[in-house]
Amino acid sequence: MPSDGDWWGRAPGRVNLIGEHVDYLGGVVLPAAVDRFTEVSGRPAPEWSITSDVPGGLAYVRAVGEELGVAPQAVVVTSQVPPNAGISSSAALLVAVAAGLKPDMEGKEAALACQRAEQKATGVQVGVMDQFASALGRRGGAILLDCATLEYQVVPFPDEVAIAVIDSGEHRSLAATPYNQRRREAESGDPKRRRHVDSEIARVHAFVAALRARDFARMGALLKQSHLSLRDDFEVSTPNVDAIVERAWSIDGCWGARIMGAGFGGSVLALVERPRTKSFETALGRPVLFCTTAAGAFAKP
Numbered sequence: 001m002p003s004d005g006d007w008w009g010r011a012p013g014r015v016n017l018i019g020e021h022v023d024y025l026g027g028v029v030l031p032a033a034v035d036r037f038t039e040v041s042g043r044p045a046p047e048w049s050i051t052s053d054v055p056g057g058l059a060y061v062r063a064v065g066e067e068l069g070v071a072p073q074a075v076v077v078t079s080q081v082p083p084n085a086g087i088s089s090s091a092a093l094l095v096a097v098a099a100g101l102k103p104d105m106e107g108k109e110a111a112l113a114c115q116r117a118e119q120k121a122t123g124v125q126v127g128v129m130d131q132f133a134s135a136l137g138r139r140g141g142a143i144l145l146d147c148a149t150l151e152y153q154v155v156p157f158p159d160e161v162a163i164a165v166i167d168s169g170e171h172r173s174l175a176a177t178p179y180n181q182r183r184r185e186a187e188s189g190d191p192k193r194r195r196h197v198d199s200e201i202a203r204v205h206a207f208v209a210a211l212r213a214r215d216f217a218r219m220g221a222l223l224k225q226s227h228l229s230l231r232d233d234f235e236v237s238t239p240n241v242d243a244i245v246e247r248a249w250s251i252d253g254c255w256g257a258r259i260m261g262a263g264f265g266g267s268v269l270a271l272v273e274r275p276r277t278k279s280f281e282t283a284l285g286r287p288v289l290f291c292t293t294a295a296g297a298f299a300k301p
């Protein structure tokens with residue numbers, strides 16, 4: 001724990017099991033907080049500053065502080081959430097700062113403040129999913145979140161299904177991608193984009209039913225369908241990501257895989273039988289980050 005600050009906070013990264021590019025349209029999503037954490041500490045200072053191994057956090061820290069109405073702070077960050085690995089290091093940083101500065105805040109309010117802060121810091125009109133998962137995720141569960149009402153349920157997620165995150169090596173900051181453009185296209189009712197959104201929301205419900213029934217093969221099939229929809233209808237995949245996803249599909253012990261998060265490169269999610277994680281990584285021929293579910297920064301035990 002960073003020790004010499006006046007306050008301290010910690011928040012996890014997240015994965016999104018299914019429900020991609022639907023949060024900002026009021027759809028349902030199924031993210032989970034995962035066991036990689038960002039820790040922050042801080043104390044009042046004449047101006048906002050950040051000490052961190054990872055560049056680029058100052059705009060986030062300042063933006064969340066301003067959202068919370070807090071005077072400038074000198075903030076020290078230590079993070080196990082690799083940047084650009086697809087598990088939302090930005091949400092983990094924002095939520096850790098909010099948890100440190102306002103530990104008694106209601107989790108939903110914190111998630112919304114962090115979403116606004118991210119929008120302000122980046123100019124990207126992100127949805128609330130990542131910040132919500134980092135704030136209110138649960139160990140042993142995924143969060144079925146209705147982004148229109150912010151009502152949510154915890155759906156048990158078994159440790160025997162390993163959550164694998166694969167870095168595609170293609171990284172672009174969201175501000176440099178057509179994320180805002182895709183959002184506008186979907187909002188304005190473009191038929192192809194809507195076809196993804198409507199089918200993806202149906203897949204979230206089907207995935208939750210399969211998860212409750214422990215039908216892991218069905219969950220994997222839904223991940224595949226999600227990928228094809230994100231590739232062909234929402235057009236946020238890349239040839240390199242498609243190749244990784246297809247390779248993952250072919251490996252024994254992998255239930256399914258798809259592009260995860262905003263896309264345009266980024267990362268791939270795969271669900272893998274827990275005893276076969278090593279052979280999966282070897283067969284894939286790339287480093288894999290294996291995660292388990294974890295508690296969010298504002299989750300009540």
Ligand code: GLA
Pocket residue numbers: 019020021022023024126127128129130261262263
């Ligand atoms: C990014 C955004 C989220 C969400 C995903 C796509 O991770 O921060 O709000 O829109 O992309 O599902």
